Amino acid sequence: MTSLVSEKRIILKPIGIVRTEAVGDEVKDKTRISHIIIRNELAEALEGIEDFSHLFVLFWLHEISEEQRKTLKVHPRGRKDLPLLGVFATRTNLRPNPVGLTLVELVKAEGNVLTVRGLDAFDGTPVLDVKPFDAWDMAKDARVPGWWTKLEKEKAQPR
Amino acid sequence: MTSLVSEKRIILKPIGIVRTEAVGDEVKDKTRISHIIIRNELAEALEGIEDFSHLFVLFWLHEISEEQRKTLKVHPRGRKDLPLLGVFATRTNLRPNPVGLTLVELVKAEGNVLTVRGLDAFDGTPVLDVKPFDAWDMAKDARVPGWWTKLEKEKAQPR
Numbered sequence: 001m002t003s004l005v006s007e008k009r010i011i012l013k014p015i016g017i018v019r020t021e022a023v024g025d026e027v028k029d030k031t032r033i034s035h036i037i038i039r040n041e042l043a044e045a046l047e048g049i050e051d052f053s054h055l056f057v058l059f060w061l062h063e064i065s066e067e068q069r070k071t072l073k074v075h076p077r078g079r080k081d082l083p084l085l086g087v088f089a090t091r092t093n094l095r096p097n098p099v100g101l102t103l104v105e106l107v108k109a110e111g112n113v114l115t116v117r118g119l120d121a122f123d124g125t126p127v128l129d130v131k132p133f134d135a136w137d138m139a140k141d142a143r144v145p146g147w148w149t150k151l152e153k154e155k156a157q158p159r
Numbered sequence: 160m161t162s163l164v165s166e167k168r169i170i171l172k173p174i175g176i177v178r179t180e181a182v183g184d185e186v187k188d189k190t191r192i193s194h195i196i197i198r199n200e201l202a203e204a205l206e207g208i209e210d211f212s213h214l215f216v217l218f219w220l221h222e223i224s225e226e227q228r229k230t231l232k233v234h235p236r237g238r239k240d241l242p243l244l245g246v247f248a249t250r251t252n253l254r255p256n257p258v259g260l261t262l263v264e265l266v267k268a269e270g271n272v273l274t275v276r277g278l279d280a281f282d283g284t285p286v287l288d289v290k291p292f293d294a295w296d297m298a299k300d301a302r303v304p305g306w307w308t309k310l311e312k313e314k315a316q317p318r
Contacts, residue, residue, distance in 0.1 A: 010171040010219050010285065012256045015247075038247075042255060045231045048248035051304035058217075058258060060169050072204045088174075088197075088289050089207035096201060097171045097287045099217060101260070103296050126169065128256045130247050134307060137262050138297045145210035148293060 014126035015042055016112075018059065018119065027120045033107065036114040036127055043112035050109040054133035057119055060126040061098035068094050082147045100125075103133060173285035174201055175271075177218065177278065186279045192266065195273040195286055202271035209268040213292035216278055219285040220257035227253050241306045259284075262292060 016038040020027065027034075036057065038046060049055070071094035076082045087095045104116040114130065121127075175197040179186065186193075195216065197205060208214070230253035235241045246254045259280060267274040273289065280286075 008173075008285075010173070010287070012169040012171065012258075014167075014169070015255050042231065042247075045245040045247045045255075047232065047245035048242065048304065049245060051302075051307075052248070053300070053302035054298040056260060058256075058260070072201065073206065083207065086204040086206035086208060088201075088204045089211070089291060091290055095288060096174050096204075097217075099171075099258075099288055101215060101217070101290060101296075103298060105298070126167075128169070129254060129258055131250055131260060132248060132303070132307075133298055133301055134303050134311070135301070137260075138299075139213040139262060139264070139292055140297075141212070142292055142294070143210075143212035144291070144293050145207065148210075148291075152293070 012060075012128055014060065014128060015039060015130075016127040018121045018123060018125040018127060020119070020121070020123045022123075027122055030118040032119075033115060033117055034119040034121070036116060036119075036130065038112040038114065040112055046109055046112070046114070049106065049114070049130070049132065052106060052132040055104055055106050055114075055116065056131045056133055056137070057100075057102050057104055057116070057121070057127060058129040058131070059100045059102075059121050060128055061093045061100050062126055063122070064093055064098040069096055069098060071095070076147060076151060082151075099128065171219070171287055173219065173287060174198060174289075175286040177280045177282060177284040177286060179278070179280070179282045181282075186281055189277040191276065191278075193275055193278040193280070195275060195278075195289065197271040197273065199271055205268055205271070205273070208265065208273070208289070208291065211265060211291040214263055214265050214273075214275065215290045215292055215296070216259075216261050216263055216275070216280070216286060217288040217290070218259045218261075218280050219287055220252045220259050221285055222281070223252055223257040228255055228257060230254070235306060235310060241310075258287065
């Protein structure tokens with residue numbers, strides 16, 4: 001089917017920035033605390049957010065190059081023992097629009113600062129949006145492929 | 160806390176477009192089928208996606224004006240009987256970066272076309288990303304405010 005997609009570019013401006021002391025793989029530790037510093041002029045837009053326990057954070061993977069954005073296929077986590085898959089069938093950072101999406105726990109909201117747990121983004125990452133999480137965002141009966149389950153099981157192993 | 164957020168603009172290019180026969184509020188019907196037509200040159204990036212039952216779709220709310228993006232507070236769904244809240248404490252379309260995020264059921268993946276159920280986006284909406292859904296994206300014990308629960312209960316009523 002022909003796509004007829006507009007060639008028009010979409011322009012976003014960060015609403016804030018991630019601050020964390022975690023470096024490298026430490027950001028994947030789901031118990032880690034990070035801060036999201038929201039632009040001062042947008043602080044008012046946080047009012048009421050403290051009544052939610054969980055948020056989705058959309059952030060810009062600013063370390064991905066234009067060249068990397070052209071990647072169409074990857075082995076999940078670079079593992080050659082897993083199938084070669086389209087980037088849209090994985091959560092790789094190498095995607096045409098490298099926007100990260102992570103569900104985090106909101107620990108505290110104070111002024112223009114959100115304190116969150118479980119954000120796997122590096123220090124200095126531009127934040128694009130935060131959205132409250134609710135039950136509409138869950139699928140209890142979700143089906144995932146075998147390679148995914150395999151990786152999940154390995155993650156659950158003690159290191 | 161000072162934000163020190165980069166003023167650098169972020170440029171995205173749609174990966175595809177939404178096709179649906181639903182108009183107006185019909186798009187909110189979670190049983191509705193839509194199609195996502197992916198750019199032909201990205202079709203390969205869908206390989207393996209059919210093994211997931213659910214996807215997150217990130218899309219660009221292209222009908223929101225520059226002026227509307229400056230909105231900081233809203234009454235949820237425009238209802239004056241509900242508190243005036245920061246846009247980041249709601250799922251309103253009126254946000255600095257109007258990116259929609261919806262969990263959908265993947266019905267079929269064929270060539271460059273994804274057939275999905277439950278996408279609340281209008282015909283012609285630019286799609287920015289699709290990501291497979293898994294259990295990391297759920298919070299079973301999520302807490303939401305009273306106004307949110309009230310709206311959810313109303314939604315569940317027969318019309």
